[in-house]
Amino acid sequence: MTKKQPNYVAIVDDHLLFAGSLEKLIETFNGFDVLYHAKNGADLQQKIKENAQLPDIILLDINMPVMDGFETVKWLTENHPSIKVLALSMEDDETVILRMLRSGAKGYLLKDIHPDKLEEALNEVMEKGYYHSEKVAETLLHSLRPDDSSVDLVLKENEITFMQLACSEMTYKEIAAVMNLSPKTIDGYRQELFNKLHIKNRVGLVIYGLKNEIISL
Amino acid sequence: MTKKQPNYVAIVDDHLLFAGSLEKLIETFNGFDVLYHAKNGADLQQKIKENAQLPDIILLDINMPVMDGFETVKWLTENHPSIKVLALSMEDDETVILRMLRSGAKGYLLKDIHPDKLEEALNEVMEKGYYHSEKVAETLLHSLRPDDSSVDLVLKENEITFMQLACSEMTYKEIAAVMNLSPKTIDGYRQELFNKLHIKNRVGLVIYGLKNEIISL
DNA sequence: TTATACCATAGGAAAAACCCTGTTCCAAGG
DNA sequence: CCTTGGAACAGGGTTTTTCCTATGGTATAA
Numbered sequence: 001m002t003k004k005q006p007n008y009v010a011i012v013d014d015h016l017l018f019a020g021s022l023e024k025l026i027e028t029f030n031g032f033d034v035l036y037h038a039k040n041g042a043d044l045q046q047k048i049k050e051n052a053q054l055p056d057i058i059l060l061d062i063n064m065p066v067m068d069g070f071e072t073v074k075w076l077t078e079n080h081p082s083i084k085v086l087a088l089s090m091e092d093d094e095t096v097i098l099r100m101l102r103s104g105a106k107g108y109l110l111k112d113i114h115p116d117k118l119e120e121a122l123n124e125v126m127e128k129g130y131y132h133s134e135k136v137a138e139t140l141l142h143s144l145r146p147d148d149s150s151v152d153l154v155l156k157e158n159e160i161t162f163m164q165l166a167c168s169e170m171t172y173k174e175i176a177a178v179m180n181l182s183p184k185t186i187d188g189y190r191q192e193l194f195n196k197l198h199i200k201n202r203v204g205l206v207i208y209g210l211k212n213e214i215i216s217l
Numbered sequence: 218m219t220k221k222q223p224n225y226v227a228i229v230d231d232h233l234l235f236a237g238s239l240e241k242l243i244e245t246f247n248g249f250d251v252l253y254h255a256k257n258g259a260d261l262q263q264k265i266k267e268n269a270q271l272p273d274i275i276l277l278d279i280n281m282p283v284m285d286g287f288e289t290v291k292w293l294t295e296n297h298p299s300i301k302v303l304a305l306s307m308e309d310d311e312t313v314i315l316r317m318l319r320s321g322a323k324g325y326l327l328k329d330i331h332p333d334k335l336e337e338a339l340n341e342v343m344e345k346g347y348y349h350s351e352k353v354a355e356t357l358l359h360s361l362r363p364d365d366s367s368v369d370l371v372l373k374e375n376e377i378t379f380m381q382l383a384c385s386e387m388t389y390k391e392i393a394a395v396m397n398l399s400p401k402t403i404d405g406y407r408q409e410l411f412n413k414l415h416i417k418n419r420v421g422l423v424i425y426g427l428k429n430e431i432i433s434l
Numbered sequence: 435t436t437a438t439a440c441c442a443t444a445g446g447a448a449a450a451a452c453c454c455t456g457t458t459c460c461a462a463g464g
Numbered sequence: 465c466c467t468t469g470g471a472a473c474a475g476g477g478t479t480t481t482t483c484c485t486a487t488g489g490t491a492t493a494a
Binding site for chain 2: 449450451452453454
């Protein structure tokens with residue numbers, strides 16, 4: 001009976017308590033070891049540079065300060081394509097899932113899954129190279145409607161600033177004052193965003209911003 | 218050397234993965250055993266009824282579906298005052314912390330603490346009956362401003378329903394239709410809420426609802 | 435140099451949101 | 465029976481938001 005080398009896992013999550021707990025859980029699994037954790041994407045880059053041993057799998061939280069999951073997975077797929085990234089998040093928001101998968105994640109796990117599912121996912125991602133839970137698979141199918149062309153939909157600096165300010169009790173006129181622009185320009189941003197994001201009103205904008213973690217409370 | 222009986226911990230969190238991981242972590246601590254977990258407050262009530270052995274400490278997540286942390290801790294302090302409740306949440310929002318503590322929680326832990334801190338908290342809450350991290354202690358002090366009179370500010374059923382619907386792209390007229398009320402009545406709710414909550418517009422309402430976990434995305 | 439594209443901006447108008455005050459109905463308490 | 469209070473709702477006015485279309489300026493690619 002030859003003892004195989006374990007698969008190395010890295011955890012990226014700003015919630016230390018969760019990360020630490022998850023480590024204990026993973027160490028009860030057969031054939032997996034936790035290499036290290038990182039608090040965010042930037043921290044992970046650091047850790048990768050410092051350590052000779054690369055992780056086989058990275059469990060990556062999406063909403064983090066500093067360098068979030070989207071940026072991180074993009075960096076990883078470009079610089080370390082051999083590492084398999086499993087996204088880990090609480091929201092099963094379709095656009096978020098798709099964005100992660102499109103960015104290069106090999107799977108998407110909801111944080112409310114049963115611990116056993118995690119072991120299953122880890123094994124499957126090592127064997128097959130990807131893992132998709134039923135729920136996510138469903139979302140994937142559901143998303144195959146041809147519309148799209150949603151080429152990553154980039155928001156410009158000013159639009160993001162506006163969005164953040166719009167997530168407050170400020171009036172557009174006040175926002176214009178803060179941003180040092182004409183109210184009419186602000187109205188232009190608003191309209192452009194409504195079109196791009198397929199939303200109907202300011203509340204929709206706030207919701208979109210929160211769901212996509214462009215703004216936060 | 219007499220072996221003491223361990224302290225029993227129950228975990229209430231709708232994120233199974235987190236709960237499961239946390240269990241593994243706690244079992245590495247000296248003198249603590251996890252009795253069971255529950256997905257939410259209602260589930261916890263169930264578990265408490267079924268099991269003869271009561272937990273000594275409950276680690277309680279705040280934002281859960283069905284029966285959230287606030288309701289749960291209230292129920293616990295009324296029905297099982299001997300159980301020490303530690304609230305567990307990611308947000309360090311002042312109003313949320315205060316609301317939990319006022320509702321009877323013996324401590325408030327942010328989910329981004331170091332795992333060692335959890336052990337410290339568990340030990341301290343068993344010894345002293347309470348635990349407050351530096352951060353929370355600060356918030357507590359900060360909150361001792363005399364203003365308040367914030368007599369728990371109860372929202373009625375209809376107001377909450379309205380609030381939830383207002384957190385969407387629906388128009389007030391549409392909300393009125395859904396709730397089967399006159400648009401003018403809806404306007405009344407709106408006004409009443411704006412006054413009670415000291416907010417200026419619908420975005421403010423959405424933000425309030427989210428911060429106080431009355432609504433969720 | 436011209437076409438193109440993008441940005442800030444404007445006019446004008448309809449719809450929705452916001453605000454204040456007042457009426458009716460009904461139930462509960464004195 | 466009368467009073468009080470809350471809930472639903474209306475009238476009517478002001479402010480913001482929303483929507484559509486259009487123009488001048490500047491950078492840039494052709």
